[in-house]
Amino acid sequence: xxxxxxxxxAQPTMEKSCGLRRGITIxxTTITITITITIxxxxxxxIxxTTITKxxTTITIxxTITIxxxxxxxMTTLKMRKTEHREFDILPxxxxxxxxxxxxxxxxxxxxxxxxxxxxxxxxxxxxxxxTDSPAVKSFYDRIKLLAGKDSTHIIPGDNPFNSxxxxxxxxxxxxxxxxxxxxxxxxxxxxxxxxxxxTRQDGTFDLIANGGASLTLHFERAPFMSQERTVWLPxxxxxxxxxxxxxxxxxxxxxxxxxxxxxxxxxxxSSPLSTFFSAAPGHNPIVPETQVLHEEIELPGSNVKLRYxxxxxxxxxxxxKITMTQSTVPLNLxxxxxxxxxxxxxxxxxxxxxxxxxxxxxxDKTDAYxxxxxxxxxxxxxxxxxYETCPSLILWEKRTALLQGFELDPSNLGGWSxxxxxxxxxxxxxxxxxxxxxxxxxxxPAIITSIMGNGRRRSISCPSCNxxxxxxxxxxxxxxxVGVDGSLFVGDFNYIRRIYPSRNVTxxxxxx
Numbered sequence: 130x131x132x133x134x135x136x137x138x139a140q141p142t143m144e145k146s147c148g149l150r151r152g153i154t155i156x157x158t159t160i161t162i163t164i165t166i167t168i169x170x171x172x173x174x175x176i177x178x179t180t181i182t183k184x185x186t187t188i189t190i191x192x193t194i195t196i197x198x199x200x201x202x203x204m205t206t207l208k209m210r211k212t213e214h215r216e217f218d219i220l221p222x223x224x225x226x227x228x229x230x231x232x233x234x235x236x237x238x239x240x241x242x243x244x245x246x247x248x249x250x251x252x253x254x255x256x257x258x259x260x261t262d263s264p265a266v267k268s269f270y271d272r273i274k275l276l277a278g279k280d281s282t283h284i285i286p287g288d289n290p291f292n293s294x295x296x297x298x299x300x301x302x303x304x305x306x307x308x309x310x311x312x313x314x315x316x317x318x319x320x321x322x323x324x325x326x327x328x329t330r331q332d333g334t335f336d337l338i339a340n341g342g343a344s345l346t347l348h349f350e351r352a353p354f355m356s357q358e359r360t361v362w363l364p365x366x367x368x369x370x371x372x373x374x375x376x377x378x379x380x381x382x383x384x385x386x387x388x389x390x391x392x393x394x395x396x397x398x399x400s401s402p403l404s405t406f407f408s409a410a411p412g413h414n415p416i417v418p419e420t421q422v423l424h425e426e427i428e429l430p431g432s433n434v435k436l437r438y439x440x441x442x443x444x445x446x447x448x449x450x451k452i453t454m455t456q457s458t459v460p461l462n463l464x465x466x467x468x469x470x471x472x473x474x475x476x477x478x479x480x481x482x483x484x485x486x487x488x489x490x491x492x493x494d495k496t497d498a499y500x501x502x503x504x505x506x507x508x509x510x511x512x513x514x515x516x517y518e519t520c521p522s523l524i525l526w527e528k529r530t531a532l533l534q535g536f537e538l539d540p541s542n543l544g545g546w547s548x549x550x551x552x553x554x555x556x557x558x559x560x561x562x563x564x565x566x567x568x569x570x571x572x573x574x575p576a577i578i579t580s581i582m583g584n585g586r587r588r589s590i591s592c593p594s595c596n597x598x599x600x601x602x603x604x605x606x607x608x609x610x611x612v613g614v615d616g617s618l619f620v621g622d623f624n625y626i627r628r629i630y631p632s633r634n635v636t637x638x639x640x641x642x
């Protein structure tokens with residue numbers, strides 16, 4: 130009974146103790162959960178803050194790089210603009226609204242005085258202002274020398290670098306892709322800054338003087354178009370008509386065409402006959418049908434001198450060039466025929482619809498591109514091009530040359546009449562104009578080959594005394610020849626390279642040992 134009573138007393142005490150432990154356990158569990166949640170919250174917050182920081186850093190870096198790139202682009206553009214403005218001496222912006230670098234703005238009054246919209250001086254004005262009572266027959270250099278200078282159409286920075294015996298003139302035109310003439314294009318020489326530059330005029334044309342007898346590369350530049358370069362081969366003392374240059378704002382790929390199966394042009398060129406001779410008795414037949422010339426003769430009483438008249442020596446008599454471009458059978462798929470004739474700076478261009486026996490007669494007024502009379506003979510370069518329907522982007526060209534006769538010198542200056550025994554020699558063109566109407570073209574005589582160096586005997590290996598006159602000078606073993614810009618002849622003579630000057634003197638310029 131006592132044990133039962135004792136157990137009954139201890140039961141409440143044990144229940145109180147268990148309740149206390151459960152309460153403590155719940156509190157500890159709650160605290161643990163709270164701490165865990167707090168730690169997780171802190172960790173999550175840290176992760177979020179770190180991520181946001183990284184994002185902000187990345188955005189900052191991107192913005193910084195963008196700003197740097199924009200600054201570089203702006204600085205580069207400003208530098209290019211400054212360079213162009215310094216070179217052309219213009220102001221790019223007018224009132225902040227008109228950009229004279231844009232060809233479309235050249236019609237605005239604010240850009241009328243800009244060099245990019247005005248171009249170089251008109252060569253016709255310069256030539257006409259400089260005309261004097263000089264001899265009728267001028268050298269080629271004398272006809273064009275006024276075009277080069279510090280205030281001319283061809284601007285040279287320093288002294289005149291051109292050789293009067295070698296000089297030639299390049300004429301051309303620059304257009305845009307839609308065929309609009311492009312004004313303000315700077316045309317200069319690659320590797321020859323002393324030759325100067327020019328600026329294309331309102332019609333896109335330009336004139337440049339250069340030393341001939343070699344190839345030269347021209348550089349074309351004008352914002353916002355892509356720069357281009359063209360290499361040309363120049364002869365001496367003549368005009369060179371350059372093909373039209375098209376400037377683009379971006380590079381466009383040209384579709385390729387297989388031209389191997391197309392028929393090439395085979396033009397037939399017939400020029401007016403040279404006035405070599407006329408009738409000895411014009412009284413019987415005063416008309417020369419081949420050349421359509423009227424020929425008259427009057428005897429002077431009391432003398433053996435006669436007066437002769439030729440209509441071909443008048444200002445209105447023109448030189449003709451008959452060009453046959455197609456034959457009786459037209460090639461398949463031929464849609465257009467293009468014709469270009471270049472003579473003394475004139476460039477004539479025309480296109481025709483393809484047809485059989487297509488022909489054209491070109492008439493030359495015997496003047497150059499600046500309206501100056503041309504005496505003697507001139508070369509006309511005729512180009513005929515075929516354009517096919519299956520390949521419209523390319524034209525097959527074929528070139529031919531023909532000889533045209535310019536004005537004749539008047540021996541007697543008697544209003545178109547001349548004394549039959551009075552002759553005159555055109556030294557520069559090599560033509561003897563006789564009073565009878567006959568002309569002797571010395572430059573058209575058959576070529577004669579002569580020796581300018583060598584005497585049949587061999588020189589020694591070492592030849593310090595071999596310089597001097599080329600005629601009769603000894604050679605050892607000539608193996609190579611080359612021609613210089615000035616007409617000098619370079620001879621590879623075994624262990625020597627020897628130069629024969631136009632004056633017929635020879636100098637050893639290199640010895641191989």
